[in-house]
Amino acid sequence: MFFLSPWVISNKYKLFVLYLAYIGYNKCMKIYKNRRNKVLKQMVSGVAVLPSAFMQVRSNDTEFPFRQESNFYYLSGFNEPEALLLLCKSDKESKSILFLRKSNPEMEMWIGKFLGVEAACAVLGVDEAYDINELEIHLPKLLENHERLYVDNFSQHKYIESVKKVSNALFNSRTVSISPRTFLHLNTIIEKLRLIKEPQEIQKIKKAISITQKAHHASMAMRCAGKKEYEVQAMIEYIFKKEGSSHDAYESIVAGGNNANTLHYIKNSDTLKEGDLMLIDAGCEWDYYASDITRTTPVSGTFSEAQKALYNRILKAQQEIISLIKPGITKQLLQDRSEELLTQVMLDLGILSGPIEKLVEEKTFKKYYPHGIGHWMGLDVHDTCPYKNEDGSDLVFEAGMVLTIEPALYLPLDDKDIPKEFRGIGIRIEDNILVTQEGYENLSYKIAKTVDEIEAMCKRDYKDFL
Numbered sequence: 001m002f003f004l005s006p007w008v009i010s011n012k013y014k015l016f017v018l019y020l021a022y023i024g025y026n027k028c029m030k031i032y033k034n035r036r037n038k039v040l041k042q043m044v045s046g047v048a049v050l051p052s053a054f055m056q057v058r059s060n061d062t063e064f065p066f067r068q069e070s071n072f073y074y075l076s077g078f079n080e081p082e083a084l085l086l087l088c089k090s091d092k093e094s095k096s097i098l099f100l101r102k103s104n105p106e107m108e109m110w111i112g113k114f115l116g117v118e119a120a121c122a123v124l125g126v127d128e129a130y131d132i133n134e135l136e137i138h139l140p141k142l143l144e145n146h147e148r149l150y151v152d153n154f155s156q157h158k159y160i161e162s163v164k165k166v167s168n169a170l171f172n173s174r175t176v177s178i179s180p181r182t183f184l185h186l187n188t189i190i191e192k193l194r195l196i197k198e199p200q201e202i203q204k205i206k207k208a209i210s211i212t213q214k215a216h217h218a219s220m221a222m223r224c225a226g227k228k229e230y231e232v233q234a235m236i237e238y239i240f241k242k243e244g245s246s247h248d249a250y251e252s253i254v255a256g257g258n259n260a261n262t263l264h265y266i267k268n269s270d271t272l273k274e275g276d277l278m279l280i281d282a283g284c285e286w287d288y289y290a291s292d293i294t295r296t297t298p299v300s301g302t303f304s305e306a307q308k309a310l311y312n313r314i315l316k317a318q319q320e321i322i323s324l325i326k327p328g329i330t331k332q333l334l335q336d337r338s339e340e341l342l343t344q345v346m347l348d349l350g351i352l353s354g355p356i357e358k359l360v361e362e363k364t365f366k367k368y369y370p371h372g373i374g375h376w377m378g379l380d381v382h383d384t385c386p387y388k389n390e391d392g393s394d395l396v397f398e399a400g401m402v403l404t405i406e407p408a409l410y411l412p413l414d415d416k417d418i419p420k421e422f423r424g425i426g427i428r429i430e431d432n433i434l435v436t437q438e439g440y441e442n443l444s445y446k447i448a449k450t451v452d453e454i455e456a457m458c459k460r461d462y463k464d465f466l
């Protein structure tokens, strides 16, 4: 019999782990490397600096659940705190360098395994990896001979402070001739890349929406009259968790009756009343990708005539706005059309009066439709890209962009200008739309939306969706 010495076993084991890591990297980490290369390609030359998110103190010694910073995740696929990614570009070479926590068995016993410095290159596909505690030791060499720093405004961020400190020291040094002195906004490069979704990103958004769909359908089927808004919220977030979503994409809004007229109502603490509508704006994340869905449904399971009249008109407006989506148009076009359509709805129902051109021109509708028609969506529920180009012109839609379309009317209970039957009603209908070569794909089309679909869903058993 032949026995391998422990040294050989441990080295063979290490090689095997590295091999597996390499396969894993090839399969899924390539997308992150490709993205880093795209950023590097757009940089003139210099060093881009991206810190990870930090653990945030909630109170005393408890912390909020960790959620990685979106740009950092987009370019690294790495979900640990206390890390810094550098993308360095010179005439000679381009490389990505990750600073991260080194293995620490004592801490790992409390909070779980760290990736560690040794495995980082093989697992994440970065070119070099170092201990984050040695950041200021390595920075001078990495920043020297670079004139530009691409950085975002992480005020008070300790790693950015380190980068500034080292840059200043290099600038004041008599022996260093070139050091960072031009600061450029990194997000202007990344947000444009994030705007056009890759196929696997669209798959993740679809997965998030499919879970959110179950949650909204369960809420419709709950027989909510007499229940607290937070009971409905609990059902929704139970389904998010049960289906494996690690985060809600934002705080869930469950607003009965007049509460729907408070735009960011997250108290969710009132009793839901028979005869009222219930506005639910809730969406989960799937592997960091958001969904953002609003439905407005009757607490009793049946719309009243007045509710139906208003709901059907807002729905018709939403469908028309969605139908305009295709490459080549702008968000401003959708915004303008939504303002005309919703003003017409208010004229039809006697909520506003006067010539439509004047009401639109003077933005009278803003009293009851105060927000935008929608927003970009992706790694963040509100993806950050501006709707205008650097020259001030409107950004033109392209295939691969994802946005929400969410027309709404908010008619407060105490507003005597509104016909009585519509007071205390707030309705928003929100879907998630992908721009395609041919036009658009409504990614949330399966979520009950017409009066008939919603009333049928209200008759179902919520357990069907658990």
Ligand SMILES: [Mn+2]
Binding pocket: 292, 404, 406, 430
């Ligand atoms: Mn939204």
